[in-house]
Amino acid sequence: MEGYCAIACLGLADGRDAGDITGAWLVWYDPAGNNGNGDAAWSHDLADAARFADREWAELYAAVPANRPRRLDGKPNRPITMLNLMIVPVRPGELPSIPPASESVSPEPQPEPLSDAEFHAKLDQMVATAEARRGAERPASSPPPPRPPTSEQESDPDKPDLSRPGALTESLRAMGVM
16 A cells, blocks of 8 residues: 655755745645746645655656756756655645654764864874775785887888878878878
C-alpha cells in the first residue's frame, strides 16, 4: 500500500530563509507555471496542505517543464528543487505535523567546541598521522626514463621529410593546399 505525504518548506536550498513560505505547507505546485520557473501556493494552515501519494510527489518533484526544460547552466530545470523541503508522512484523514525538534536531533550529547589551541593540536596530530602512513607505504615505482631520440630517421617513401626549414610549405604546395 502506497503512503501519503505533505510537503513543508524549510527555506531555500542554499540554507537562506525563503520569506513568507518558510514553515508553510504546499497547497499546489505547477512546474510549468510562471513561465517555466514553477508556480506554487503555500499556506501556514495545516488543513490547506495538499496530500500527495508518495509516487505522485516523486514525479512532481522530478518534473521538468516543457516550456523551460533546461536551466542556464544546461542542467534539467526542476524549479521546486530551489527549496529545502520536508516530506512529512500522513495517513488519510490526518493533518500533517512536523516532528518536534527533540525527535529530529540526535539524542547523543554533542561535544563542546574546541578552542583554537585544541583545534591546532588535533590538526597537527592528523597531519603527523597522515605523514607516517605515507612514509610506511611502499614507494610507487617510477616510470621508465624516456628513450633518447634516435639519430636515424625512419624513412618512409610516402612521407615527406619535414625537418628542414620550409619543407612543410613545399609539401602543402605540392599537395595543392596552398
